[in-house]
Amino acid sequence: MTLNLRQLAESDLSFTLEGDFKMLATITAPSGISDTLYGQVLYDTLSVNPDTGEPMVVNNPVVTLRRSSLSASLFAAIPQAGEKWFIRIPSAPTAGAALADYVLNADRPPEGGASIGFIRLYLQKAEQS
């Protein structure tokens, strides 16, 4: 079967997001339903200090998930800006790392969509209330 360009890009996500560098993420929707799937986790982000203009590296975990890998119940409820989602990922990209707790960052809406095939989640550290 011949894939069009969009289908081909979505198919490639099995390598880019779920390939050798995949990491396990557990997400819990506002509906209380959880799902565990593989995705890409970037822990550090290059940013710019707004005061000085100089580049800096900040710990700012970003999880990118393949939409088609979400379970049916979560696929129908893709994370939206302002929603309260709970996400657990390894605290570091090393084997045996402890799990760390995050919520969806309310100040940075998720990116991605059906046409891209993936969704990118910006996380905020969560602690026990």
Added chain:
Amino acid sequence: MTMNFETIRDSVVAILEAAEGTDFQTISFQRQRKAASEVKGDNRFVQVFYNMGSFPATSGALNGPYKHAITFQLDFTVSQPAKVNLSVLKDDDATAADKITALAAMQEGAYLADRSLDELFRLVYQIIMQPANITLNLEPDVVTSRYINNFQKDTPVPNGELVILTGSATLTCQTQETAEGPTLDVIADPTLVQTLTSTDIETELLEDTTSQTVLETT
């Protein structure tokens, strides 16, 4: 010789350090960088430093003392994570209803950081402005007019896994400074030079300085 503004600065820092408890940390200088994790929760920072001084030229005598209007800056830095009932969300046996309740009760980091900064400013204001600290623990003739004039909260920048929020306030007061070294003697009060027009008086100018004119008549 220490100038009064340094004595006052140290006293302000000492007052805050004595009262900080586990609520905040007092830093007596300008830190260039602060990690968000360093100021998380009650580890929030209050930085106190001498920021500006003005010396009105018309308010100082020849040998001093010189009036010094002091501005100290109080910089506040806090950071907060989101707070949520993790014990429920991490429990594999928790029901969906339990998780819904836990997520609904989640408090955003931005909200908590905002409230934390408000509380921090309240604590510092109450310490500095309490009547007992009107002289900032110094002799009454050292410092006057201590007052926290304003407070400004900055816009949070979404950067990193914690929400960082900063703000600043200004603390102003006045003191009198002196300068070291030998003092100058004042010869006399300045006298107006008069022009004598009477022809039956011979006037001889013996000495003329900027501060005194001595006239002798014969």
